[in-house]
Amino acid sequence: MVTCVSIALLIVLSCVCIHQSEAQLQVGFYATSCATAEVIVKDEVQKGFAKDKGVAAGLVRMHFHDCFVRGCDGSVLIDSTPSNTAEKDSPANNPSLRGFEVIDNAKARLETLCPGKVSCADMVAFAARDSIELTGGLGYDVPAGRRDGRVSLASEASANLPPPSFNVDQLTQSFAKKGLTQEEMVTLSGAHTIGRAHCTSFSNRLYSFNATNSQDPSLDPLYADQLKKQCPQGSTDPTLVVPMDPATPTVTDVGYYRAVLANKGLFTSDQTLLTDTVTASQVNQNTLNPASWKSKFAAAMVKMGQIGALTGSDGEIRINCRKIN
C-alpha cells in the first residue's frame, strides 16, 4: 500500500517536473482565443518589409536576442524607465536592433481584436518566421503559448549575447548554455545571410587587429580594402553600415556560407567557423546543399524559440509590448 502510494506520488512528481523543464508550446495555440493572431502579425511584417526590406533581418535578430536573454519572453521589447536600463538599451541592441514598430503595430491591432490574449513573445517568434519566409527561407510552424516576462536588464543582454569577437569555442559554449548544439550554432549563424552590420561591429579587423597585424590576416585582403572604403578609419559616424552578404543581402540563401568559405565573413565570429575542422565541414556542406540548410535552419529556429519560455500562469500577456502591465 505504502509502496503503491509512493510510486503514484513519484509518477505525479516526475510528470510535474517534465512539465516544468519542457515549455509546453503548441502549434495553433491561438486557434480559439484569437484566430487571426498569426495573420495579423504576418500582415504587419509584410507592410514593414514593403517599406524597408531590412526589417526582416531586424526581426530575425530580435527573436535571437529575445531568446538568449531570460528566454523567449519578449523582454527585448521592454522600454527603459528612469529606474531601469532595459535589454534594448544594452550596446548589443542599441542602436542596431530594429523592427520594433512592426511588433507595436501588430500588437495595437491584436489588442483591439482580442484584448489580452496574444503575448509579445509569441509575436516576435511569428514575425521572425514570417521574415525568413518573406526573404526566401523555408516557412515553419511556430509552437506558441509563450507568456511575457516582467524583467528586462541591459546587463543580462551583455552577459548572454555572444559578441562578434568570439572564436568558435566561445560560440559553441555560448550556445551550449542555451541548450543548442555546435551544429545548431553553425546553422543559425546562417541568419547573417540577410541584413547589415555597423562598421563599429568589425572595424577592429580592418584597423586595430593585434600587435603584429593591424588587419586581420584571415580576412580576404581585397574585401578588406572594399570594407575600408565603406568604413573609413576614425570615422565618427555611428550610422555607417554594410551588408553582411553583399551579393544577396535580402535573401535567405547560403550566400553567408559562401562568403565565409571565401574568407569574406564579416565578423571574427563568422570567419572562425573555418578554424575548426567540424564546423568548417558544416560550412562547406551548407554551401553544397542549400535545401538541407534551409530545413535545418527552420528546425533550429523552432528549437531556439523554446528557450526558457514562460507558460501557464507564469509571466503575463503584456497589453503594450514596451511596458510591463
Ligand code: HEM
Ligand atoms: C553566432 C553568434 C552571433 C554573433 C556573434 C552575432 C553578432 C551579430 C552582430 C555584431 C550583428 C551586427 C549588428 C550591427 O552592427 O548592426 C549581427 C547582425 C545580425 N544577426 Fe547576428 N550574431 C550571432 C548569431 C545570430 C543568430 C543565431 C541569428 C538569428 C538566428 C542572428 C541574426 C542576425 C541578423 C538577421 C542580423 C542583421 C540585423 C539587421 O540587419 O538589422 N545572428 N549579428
Ligand SMILES: *[C@@H]1O[C@H](CO)[C@@H](O)[C@H](O)[C@H]1NC(C)=O
Ligand atoms: C596576431 O594575429 C595573428 C593571426 O591571427 C597571429 O598569428 C599572431 O600571433 C597575433 N599576434 C599577437 C601579438 O597576438
